[in-house]
Amino acid sequence: MAPRIKICCISSRDEAIMAMNFGASALGLVGNMPSGPGIISDELIFDIARFVPPPIGTFLLTSETGTEQIISHHRKTNTNTIQLVDELKEGSYFEIRKQIPSVKIVQVIHVRSEASIEEALALSEHVDALLLDSGNPALDIKVLGGTGKIHDWSLSRKIVEQSNIPVFLAGGLHAGNVREALDKVQPFGLDLCSGVRTNKLLDPVKLEAFFKAALS
Numbered sequence: 001m002a003p004r005i006k007i008c009c010i011s012s013r014d015e016a017i018m019a020m021n022f023g024a025s026a027l028g029l030v031g032n033m034p035s036g037p038g039i040i041s042d043e044l045i046f047d048i049a050r051f052v053p054p055p056i057g058t059f060l061l062t063s064e065t066g067t068e069q070i071i072s073h074h075r076k077t078n079t080n081t082i083q084l085v086d087e088l089k090e091g092s093y094f095e096i097r098k099q100i101p102s103v104k105i106v107q108v109i110h111v112r113s114e115a116s117i118e119e120a121l122a123l124s125e126h127v128d129a130l131l132l133d134s135g136n137p138a139l140d141i142k143v144l145g146g147t148g149k150i151h152d153w154s155l156s157r158k159i160v161e162q163s164n165i166p167v168f169l170a171g172g173l174h175a176g177n178v179r180e181a182l183d184k185v186q187p188f189g190l191d192l193c194s195g196v197r198t199n200k201l202l203d204p205v206k207l208e209a210f211f212k213a214a215l216s
Helices: 013-022 042-051 067-077 093-099 115-123 153-162 178-185 204-215
Strands: 004-007 026-030 057-062 081-084 104-110 129-133 167-170 189-192
Touching: 004 204, 013 026, 013 042, 013 204, 026 042, 026 189, 042 057, 042 067, 057 067, 067 081, 067 093, 093 104, 104 115, 115 129, 115 153, 129 153, 129 189, 153 167, 153 178, 178 189, 178 204
Parallel strands: 004 026, 004 189, 026 057, 057 081, 081 104, 104 129, 129 167, 167 189
Antiparallel strands: none
16 A cells, blocks of 8 residues: 655645645644744644645644643644644543544654653554654753654554554655665655755655655
8 A cells, every 4th residue: 555645844825735736645734843844823724724625634733732722722723633743741632532523633752762662552542643753852942843864763663563553654754765664664654844845945856756756
């Protein structure tokens, strides 16, 4: 099965159109973050999400860590998916589902050690998909994605092998390494931002090269 491809850091309707035209099945829309690329206003996220047709996934990347704050953030944007880039510290996934049952929940796991495997498998019981990235939420200024760096793919492979839900792979992917990533990890989907950008702008040449490599 061909991998689903999510293009993140979408910053305009034009970028959304470009990504979809090349075959993206999901778009990442980055809300307020402590660091990282692609941050846009909630108003713009709402506008892009409203414009994107089904069945394309529109992922709100939120750094909120409490149930009520996450739900409030989503209601400002109205995406069909919430991507939690940090751990849920207050409330529960159940409460999120109860209040917005039609919205999918994707939990980011920042793969840093063997402990990430246990974390991922425990959280997989509560969400619709996992996304394995290369951030570090333990830093003074949290890094919650958009690093452009790969992590230990052998750990990601173990998560994919044991997970009962879809797993996306993120972190440092580009046309030159995507076949290796697919062979080593065998994820359900791929997620990338910087690997298809030039001077922070979505690059059609890099997009074409990535999709050709990923889907060949």
